[in-house]
Amino acid sequence: MLDENASQKKTGNVTIIDVAKASGVSYSTVSRVLNGFEHVKDSTRERVLEAANRLGYVANLQARSLAGGKTNVIGLLVPSLDNGYIGEVVSGADEELQRSNYNMMLYTTHRYSGKEEAYVKSIYSGLTDGLLLIVPLTPVKYLEALQQQNFPYVLVDQSDVTGRSNIVDSTNWQGAYDATSYLIKLGHRKIAHITGLEGLQSAIDRLEGYKAALNDHDIPINEAYIRQGDFYGAKGYERTNELLELADCPTAIFAANDLMALGVIEAVRHHGLQIPQDMSIIGFDNIPQTLITYPKLTTVQQSLNQMGRVAVKLLLEQLENPDKPARRITLKTELMERETCQSI
């Protein structure tokens, strides 16, 4: 016979039916074998497996999910990939997803919140089983929709006032408190803070932690030392220039994240100041780049990779058990003493 592959479509793909024919069983049996179903005679199983192997059968995931109702794909909504921060979280999530045999769809919003909504909506298109929202900008706008649809999701490093979301975040307040306290312990009293992007909970918490530390050490809060940032390096640079123009220039700067701290370093250097002799600098996140600055950046570590992993675990849990009440997992931060701070 020459019709060996006559039944193959233009896609050139071997289907479950081809395997069924080749092994002389019905195609539901093939399905059973392929899905590791228990009650199949060993000899049959072997025959099917052999045929599938020989024909190079690969399951069509589209069809499987259409019929079965799950896709084994989860979506990651991220602002971008160009900062070490997101990359680390995504890597962590990725590891965990691979372990559980899930595929990963990546949606980048480039900090355009309109896209965020569009993506979240497209989630209903059935492409994914669940969603990881990594530092979303305006979750309020669509969280309700997700909840109504009972669509599984996890928020990473972002908050939800309703308390009905699964959340993974870090001890932002404590981390900022620790960073500020550290500077105070080094003898600094004129400590500036460049905040994170307005509206993000992590930014707020870090600011509060900073203030609390000053308060607890009886250092009055100087509003001129608090500058609005946006988590980007350029803004760190810009705000630092402003701070350096101040008549009563600070002796230390705590940036709400590392990316901005890199900008701070740059600006301080441009002003001809030495780090850490003339200015102590501390960041937040502990992204990989902190190790290649000179001097090496002192910072507050977040377990970025772990956040990704934990977030996926939470999500998969939810997939298995949709009725499980929402949880919030907060990971510890840790001060990484390196080379950009010095006692005064």
Place this chain on the structure above:
Amino acid sequence: MLDENASQKKTGNVTIIDVAKASGVSYSTVSRVLNGFEHVKDSTRERVLEAANRLGYVANLQARSLAGGKTNVIGLLVPSLDNGYIGEVVSGADEELQRSNYNMMLYTTHRYSGKEEAYVKSIYSGLTDGLLLIVPLTPVKYLEALQQQNFPYVLVDQSDVTGRSNIVDSTNWQGAYDATSYLIKLGHRKIAHITGLEGLQSAIDRLEGYKAALNDHDIPINEAYIRQGDFYGAKGYERTNELLELADCPTAIFAANDLMALGVIEAVRHHGLQIPQDMSIIGFDNIPQTLITYPKLTTVQQSLNQMGRVAVKLLLEQLENPDKPARRITLKTELMERETCQSI
């Protein structure tokens, strides 16, 4: 009637049938409207659109691709996300995909070539319409399979001896030649090279470019100055330590990529040497990190972002016209003179 949403499945999703009912037409008409088919009465079209809108209809992409044969998803196979290099390429690809309304599936191999194969195989699972292979480790192993299946793919920064692949890469040879010539022009004659990962075409080309430049300037090639690297920072550090132990220590080091150059900087500094006074250093890629080293790293720029964009364009072209012969697009590199090189 209270059965408004009686027909909705547990997925809670509005289907084409719901829209059909709501607008009083057959569901094939709905399909036509949704796909922008021409021959539909305006009034009908409006009615359908209105209903779809009102019910919050979102097309099920799984079903669509099962029936229609294309998924509007393309897969990216990347080694990892933890180095600026890949991130840039992915960003570029992402931009272009978004513009064309494609979704992106991300597969990370973590430099484990076994995974590469597995992923490429899983491509046949119908999840994606095409594949971007970004610096794949062992493409030889599965390229043939892809070609037989006539599965659209593009190689980024990797070669294929058969000449049957669409490829996007950079002028690696020329870039290395330029870098080395630059050092020679600065008066260096003892120039070391730390190579890229064995087996990658880009690594080979860069090595050859380095050698050619030396040759053209009548500088004998000193094998002791050529050290096997792997594109990772740690190896750059290690190899530099070896070079610095040499009796006849080089005065300049050309690392096959920036990541290794970062390691070089670190090692040189640990030896108490000044950069660039005691040692000139040059990298390759121009990843974002090169701007935050101190001094700023001189390097050879690849248009990483553009490579991603071009690769996607090539892929989409192929999707539209499967019979188009394979092309190879080579992007220009450019020397970025910064602060880590000095004349001797």
Place this chain on the structure above:
DNA sequence: ATGAAAGCGCTAACAG
């Protein structure tokens, strides 16, 4: 211009 009907490849009852 629109409806009817046949799949796409697979899973999941339901029978035996």
Place this chain on the structure above:
DNA sequence: CTGTTAGCGCTTTCAT
């Protein structure tokens, strides 16, 4: 233990 039979939601002929 295995075969039969419905669909999953949609696109696409083929009629009308």
